[in-house]
Amino acid sequence: xxxxxxxxxGGDNAPAAVVRGAIEARSSQCELVLxxxxxxxxxxxxxxxxxxxxxxxxxDAREVVYxxxxxxxVVRRKRASSQAIAIELVKSGEVDAAVSAGNSGAxxxxxxxxxxxxxxxxxxxIAAELPIDKGKMVLLLDAGANVDCSPxxxxxFGLMGSEFxxxxxxxxxxxxALLNIGEEEGKxxxxxxxxxxxxxxxxxxFVGNVEGSHMLTGEVDVVVCDGFVGNxxxxxxxxxxxxxxxxxxxxxxxxxxxxxxxxxxxxxxRDLTLRTSxxxxxxxxLLGVDGVCIVSHGRSSYRAIASAIREAEDAxxxxxxxxxxxxxxxxxxxx
Amino acid sequence: xxxxxxxxxGGDNAPAAVVRGAIEARSSQCELVLxxxxxxxxxxxxxxxxxxxxxxxxxDAREVVYxxxxxxxVVRRKRASSQAIAIELVKSGEVDAAVSAGNSGAxxxxxxxxxxxxxxxxxxxIAAELPIDKGKMVLLLDAGANVDCSPxxxxxFGLMGSEFxxxxxxxxxxxxALLNIGEEEGKxxxxxxxxxxxxxxxxxxFVGNVEGSHMLTGEVDVVVCDGFVGNxxxxxxxxxxxxxxxxxxxxxxxxxxxxxxxxxxxxxxRDLTLRTSxxxxxxxxLLGVDGVCIVSHGRSSYRAIASAIREAEDAxxxxxxxxxxxxxxxxxxxx
Numbered sequence: 001x002x003x004x005x006x007x008x009x010g011g012d013n014a015p016a017a018v019v020r021g022a023i024e025a026r027s028s029q030c031e032l033v034l035x036x037x038x039x040x041x042x043x044x045x046x047x048x049x050x051x052x053x054x055x056x057x058x059x060d061a062r063e064v065v066y067x068x069x070x071x072x073x074v075v076r077r078k079r080a081s082s083q084a085i086a087i088e089l090v091k092s093g094e095v096d097a098a099v100s101a102g103n104s105g106a107x108x109x110x111x112x113x114x115x116x117x118x119x120x121x122x123x124x125x126i127a128a129e130l131p132i133d134k135g136k137m138v139l140l141l142d143a144g145a146n147v148d149c150s151p152x153x154x155x156x157f158g159l160m161g162s163e164f165x166x167x168x169x170x171x172x173x174x175x176x177a178l179l180n181i182g183e184e185e186g187k188x189x190x191x192x193x194x195x196x197x198x199x200x201x202x203x204x205x206f207v208g209n210v211e212g213s214h215m216l217t218g219e220v221d222v223v224v225c226d227g228f229v230g231n232x233x234x235x236x237x238x239x240x241x242x243x244x245x246x247x248x249x250x251x252x253x254x255x256x257x258x259x260x261x262x263x264x265x266x267x268x269x270r271d272l273t274l275r276t277s278x279x280x281x282x283x284x285x286l287l288g289v290d291g292v293c294i295v296s297h298g299r300s301s302y303r304a305i306a307s308a309i310r311e312a313e314d315a316x317x318x319x320x321x322x323x324x325x326x327x328x329x330x331x332x333x334x335x
Numbered sequence: 336x337x338x339x340x341x342x343x344x345g346g347d348n349a350p351a352a353v354v355r356g357a358i359e360a361r362s363s364q365c366e367l368v369l370x371x372x373x374x375x376x377x378x379x380x381x382x383x384x385x386x387x388x389x390x391x392x393x394x395d396a397r398e399v400v401y402x403x404x405x406x407x408x409v410v411r412r413k414r415a416s417s418q419a420i421a422i423e424l425v426k427s428g429e430v431d432a433a434v435s436a437g438n439s440g441a442x443x444x445x446x447x448x449x450x451x452x453x454x455x456x457x458x459x460x461i462a463a464e465l466p467i468d469k470g471k472m473v474l475l476l477d478a479g480a481n482v483d484c485s486p487x488x489x490x491x492f493g494l495m496g497s498e499f500x501x502x503x504x505x506x507x508x509x510x511x512a513l514l515n516i517g518e519e520e521g522k523x524x525x526x527x528x529x530x531x532x533x534x535x536x537x538x539x540x541f542v543g544n545v546e547g548s549h550m551l552t553g554e555v556d557v558v559v560c561d562g563f564v565g566n567x568x569x570x571x572x573x574x575x576x577x578x579x580x581x582x583x584x585x586x587x588x589x590x591x592x593x594x595x596x597x598x599x600x601x602x603x604x605r606d607l608t609l610r611t612s613x614x615x616x617x618x619x620x621l622l623g624v625d626g627v628c629i630v631s632h633g634r635s636s637y638r639a640i641a642s643a644i645r646e647a648e649d650a651x652x653x654x655x656x657x658x659x660x661x662x663x664x665x666x667x668x669x670x
Contacts, residue, residue, distance in 0.1 A: 181567060211570050212568070212571035215571060216575065228564070232514060233568070236548070236575070265600065
């Protein structure tokens with residue numbers, strides 16, 4: 001049985017969406033511990049028509065981490081928060097993983113302080129999962145935890161991302177690429193050029209450089225970059241989706257006829273929104289911290305929470321932390 | 336009268352689209368010189384039902400620069416190409432500006448060798464224009480010329496972009512922002528943090544950091560970043576537009592009813608494509624070289640060529656090169 005602590009207070013739709021997602025994801029093989037203000041959570045469990053039991057337990061935490069809380073302040077002053085206590089339960093071995101839809105910077109800072117890094121990892125990373133088509137995902141890391149990265153950091157991101165992808169998406173030897181400004185070898189800034197050499201010599205299935213335009217086409221499984229570039233790439237993608245939706249909407253409002261067309265096409269647009277709402281999918285694993293921790297988007301729906309919980313379960317069952325440790329120990333293929 | 340040299344052989348649709356664009360853009364106030372294989376160009380002029388004259392002249396150039404030619408090879412071996420000769424005409428004073436839809440890296444390398452840098456400029460930049468709504472553009476620089484940038488380089492990009500935007504878009508004191516991973520001060524990697532300080536102390540209207548998600552919303556006019564980040568941001572935006580179009584198409588193909596809806600909505604999609612085809616707009620000015628040089632997208636239509644020519648005319652009439660020189664000389668507001 002896998003046991004997972006869920007931060008019931010984190011995220012814009014907490015606790016309702018979190019509690020509902022946990023109810024959806026629990027099973028006889030996966031026991032969940034909801035952490036937070038127990039009276040509030042109990043009310044939500046009742047409202048959902050569910051009941052507590054061995055597969056759905058509560059642990060009290062009085063404090064709440066907010067989205068705009070500074071990670072360093074959370075680490076110093078909010079150690080009694082639901083997010084911190086969820087991670088403490090991983091540390092003490094009471095659970096196998098922690099999931100939160102709260103502040104990702106705070107989650108990373110708490111995980112670093114409470115769990116520490118996996119042996120050999122220089123810089124843990126936040127890995128973002130981007131849906132590219134039904135069921136298929138691209139894992140992009142680092143998504144913002146480390147703004148200045150050495151080539152060695154980038155190599156480790158590739159190793160960690162490859163292990164996670166393999167564990168959670170059941171894909172042996174996932175294709176790992178370096179986000180760069182050209183596909184040819186030797187392209188990019190100094191860090192990228194050196195990182196490409198290291199990745200090429202490593203044990204993983206490195207397929208070379210990928211350009212921004214091909215990041216989301218499904219040609220590669222794992223995309224490696226520093227946290228500055230990764231955060232900007234992610235947000236440009238999100239922003240472009242919004243701009244496209246707005247343009248599409250305005251084009252369907254330009255005349256009475258088009259408005260009528262738009263009205264009867266509404267189910268199509270609903271499906272489009274569903275397929276392009278990054279916040280509605282999976283989670284962002286923290287890779288390189290010594291335990292399974294997954295952050296899901298602040299705007300997570302209950303479905304996204306359930307999916308993050310299932311992902312945490314897969315990561316635990318496949319021993320991703322041990323696999324990352326092994327990969328980091330021997331990163332390069334013997335010559 | 337403004338005189339502009341146009342590289343008739345550059346771009347995927349050359350020479351037809353280039354010649355047609357030039358015919359469209361010429362006027363009694365704007366004389367154009369088409370540079371390339373004269374017999375080929377003459378045929379295109381005739382095919383377009385136009386004729387040569389003082390407002391549309393030819394200069395012969397035998398060689399052609401191809402999209403995959405390496406810039407350094409072009410500089411050494413293709414000095415008799417249409418792209419090189421268009422820039423030579425700027426150098427000799429026979430024309431006031433050069434426009435090409437060809438290889439942008441080669442154009443930058445040739446401009447650096449033939450025209451040199453504007454006095455005081457450390458690193459010239461390629462500035463990309465992104466359409467965000469009817470008529471409105473965002474200027475993003477550097478779009479890929481410089482992969483490793485110092486804070487001082489980024490300051491100069493801000494100064495140059497501001498002057499160009501003001502000259503060509505008739506916007507006094509355009510809003511300049513730094514592409515970053517958070518809006519708060521102190522965010523970002525080391526170069527970004529220092530650059531923000533310099534931009535804040537400069538003469539331009541610096542409005543602070545902008546995140547990738549807000550780059551294309553029209554809140555800012557000029558976006559500053561290094562060429563590595565800029566190239567990735569641009570290509571992620573382009574790639575996301577393609578992914579969205581594919582998803583939209585597939586959603587309108589999921590059933591017979593939806594296919595019918597899609598068929599009658601075709602004019603809407605055509606307008607959507609028109610509004611989101613980055614290659615169909617404006618040009619990418621090379622800023623910081625000592626002369627007006629504009630590259631337009633390789634896939635430029637004749638409309639895009641005409642628009643790049645008009646932009647070059649505006650840049651010349653408003654003396655953008657001299658304005659950049661002045662701005663670079665005194666970048667900071669006296670304390």
